[in-house]
Amino acid sequence: MRFLLDTNILSEPLRPRPNPVTVSLLQQHSKEIATATVVFHELLFGCYRLPVESNKRLIIEVYLHREVKQKIPLLPYDVAAAEWFARERARLTAIGKTPTYADGQIAAIAQVNNLTLVTNNVADYADFQNLKIENWLAI
Numbered sequence: 001m002r003f004l005l006d007t008n009i010l011s012e013p014l015r016p017r018p019n020p021v022t023v024s025l026l027q028q029h030s031k032e033i034a035t036a037t038v039v040f041h042e043l044l045f046g047c048y049r050l051p052v053e054s055n056k057r058l059i060i061e062v063y064l065h066r067e068v069k070q071k072i073p074l075l076p077y078d079v080a081a082a083e084w085f086a087r088e089r090a091r092l093t094a095i096g097k098t099p100t101y102a103d104g105q106i107a108a109i110a111q112v113n114n115l116t117l118v119t120n121n122v123a124d125y126a127d128f129q130n131l132k133i134e135n136w137l138a139i
Helices: 020-028 037-048 055-069 079-094 101-112
Strands: 003-005 033-036 116-118
Touching: 003 101, 033 037, 033 101, 037 055, 037 101, 079 101, 101 116
Parallel strands: 003 033, 003 116
Antiparallel strands: none
16 A cells, blocks of 8 residues: 545545546556545545435445445554654644644554555645655646
8 A cells, every 4th residue: 555545535536527637546546545444434424414315425325335445445543543643743732733633643544554645635734744645636
């Protein structure tokens, strides 16, 4: 694995007009990608907020279970990630840059697994030390 996908990258294929470069990179790197259980939670939460009978929810549920859950490794927030994030959260809070908890967990999972975090929200992760980041929507 080389890449950990953030929520906005994994949800890109569901957009009415997905970014063709992002979709191409998802296909090109399909054997090198993973995501975090935190990201899977965010995607499911968004899905479950939609009306049960809606076509949009059905499409998202099918995508999440057939394309994400069955084909992409889901990496957990484990002890090593918790330790890394605690150190980074303390450092960032001391300088007035408190990260959101979910972003910190995602960053930690990428860092402790030595993966490049792929996100469209580069600014949300820019303050984490030594975190490798790519934006497949800006390529």
